Amino acid sequence: xxxxxxxxxxxxxxxxxxxxxxxxxxxxxRLGDVGLAEDVLQKTFLHMHRARGSFVPGALVAxxxxxxxxxxxxxxxxxxxxxxxxxxxxxEGDLTSSAASGEADAESFVAxxxxxxxxxxxxxxxxxxxxxxxxLMRVDGLSVVEAAEVLGTTVSAVxxxxxxxxxxxxxxxxxxxxxxxxxxxxx
Amino acid sequence: xxxxxxxxxxxxxxxxxxxxQVKTAPAETRSRYVRRTAIALLLGLVVSFAxxxxxxxxxxxxxxxxxxxxxxxxxxVLEGAFGALALRRRTAAAAPTRNFVVAALSLPIGWALVxxxxxxLWPDGGGSDHAPRHDLMCGAxxxxxxxxxxxxxxxxxxxSVFVAPAWVGAALGATWMTxxxxxxxxxxxxxxSMHMVLGHVLPAAIAGAVLGxxxxxxxxxxxxxxxxxxxx
Numbered sequence: 001x002x003x004x005x006x007x008x009x010x011x012x013x014x015x016x017x018x019x020x021x022x023x024x025x026x027x028x029x030r031l032g033d034v035g036l037a038e039d040v041l042q043k044t045f046l047h048m049h050r051a052r053g054s055f056v057p058g059a060l061v062a063x064x065x066x067x068x069x070x071x072x073x074x075x076x077x078x079x080x081x082x083x084x085x086x087x088x089x090x091x092e093g094d095l096t097s098s099a100a101s102g103e104a105d106a107e108s109f110v111a112x113x114x115x116x117x118x119x120x121x122x123x124x125x126x127x128x129x130x131x132x133x134x135x136l137m138r139v140d141g142l143s144v145v146e147a148a149e150v151l152g153t154t155v156s157a158v159x160x161x162x163x164x165x166x167x168x169x170x171x172x173x174x175x176x177x178x179x180x181x182x183x184x185x186x187x
Numbered sequence: 188x189x190x191x192x193x194x195x196x197x198x199x200x201x202x203x204x205x206x207x208q209v210k211t212a213p214a215e216t217r218s219r220y221v222r223r224t225a226i227a228l229l230l231g232l233v234v235s236f237a238x239x240x241x242x243x244x245x246x247x248x249x250x251x252x253x254x255x256x257x258x259x260x261x262x263x264v265l266e267g268a269f270g271a272l273a274l275r276r277r278t279a280a281a282a283p284t285r286n287f288v289v290a291a292l293s294l295p296i297g298w299a300l301v302x303x304x305x306x307x308l309w310p311d312g313g314g315s316d317h318a319p320r321h322d323l324m325c326g327a328x329x330x331x332x333x334x335x336x337x338x339x340x341x342x343x344x345x346x347s348v349f350v351a352p353a354w355v356g357a358a359l360g361a362t363w364m365t366x367x368x369x370x371x372x373x374x375x376x377x378x379x380s381m382h383m384v385l386g387h388v389l390p391a392a393i394a395g396a397v398l399g400x401x402x403x404x405x406x407x408x409x410x411x412x413x414x415x416x417x418x419x
Binding site for chain 1: 202204205206208210212217221280409
């Protein structure tokens with residue numbers, strides 16, 4: 001990125017290859033629309049291109065790119081007011097698919113889906129800062145340092161927020177397994 | 188923690204389209220950006236120091252030279268410790284908001300403490316002619332000397348702050364208004380406690396907080412919809 005910021009246009013290829021797949025996955029996960037996600041990715045890179053002069057040499061590229069993508073994404077989501085409900089279902093889909101990976105039989109799949117639904121519902125009730133820290137690290141794969149830069153806070157604060165989110169999820173879902181599910185439903 | 192789901196493949200057509208678009212979109216290089224922002228800040232400081240020179244530069248008057256030196260040292264320490272938090276950029280994304288909150292609060296409070304302590308240590312500071320007109324004039328000139336570098340800093344960072352732009356603006360406001368009021372304090376030989384509070388502490392604190400917050404919220408916030416960056 002430093003070479004690109006210095007004016008070496010060819011270095012954009014390296015930046016693109018390193019960052020674009022992560023940004024694309026991040027955006028697609030939230031929008032659930034390939035065309036719109038590509039549009040957001042394109043706008044993100046155009047913003048990065050225009051702002052390359054302000055890139056601080058030696059700084060991390062991913063948090064900067066994610067921060068820009070997040071703003072472009074917000075604008076895209078505002079343009080599509082129904083996006084909010086999609087955001088919830090996309091997170092749900094991720095968690096469901098993660099939880100369901102490797103499960104072949106229908107019963108396990110249903111249980112995993114229900115687990116995902118409960119996790120998603122719980123995420124929505126969490127404070128926004130805890131939810132964001134959790135999603136950036138757990139779902140989008142950012143490191144603690146990168147997540148801290150995206151959220152404009154300290155590394156220890158991100159660790160604390162994510163830990164609280166994990167703990168809330170673990171407390172709420174700890175007793176959830178196919179065997180216990182039936183018992184829960186009994187009066 | 189398990190690995191996040193692997194990203195879906197990107198379309199080669201998107202890559203091609205993007206690179207083609209980037210080629211036609213003008214963008215400033217790092218060196219041009221640094222030069223432009225440095226010139227803006229330098230101009231801001233030149234205007235402040237020119238105003239300071241027009242007012243006659245440092246005036247000791249009846250004040251003890253040690254008092255003036257103590258003020259100078261304290262301002263340098265304050266700006267070095269807290270102003271640097273607001274001005275220094277170590278990340279391209281967002282620095283912890285806490286840094287800006289600390290800078291925005293510490294500078295005016297620190298300046299008020301410095302003023303109080305120095306007045307306690309040198310109670311016969313001099314300049315007994317205290318009049319409201321004098322307070323207003325010093326307040327206005329303090330703000331006037333802080334404004335040019337504040338505008339330059341806002342210009343340098345415009346549309347590039349992702350998190351808490353109002354706090355970033357408030358921190359920049361506190362930094363440059365403390366600088367402006369410090370300059371004014373060296374140029375004003377009156378050192379009565381009432382004048383120092385009404386003419387040199389309060390106007391800078393209020394102007395720094397209000398102007399910094401308003402300008403920060405208005406101009407620093409990153410906007411994705413507009414062409415936030417200037418073309419060279």
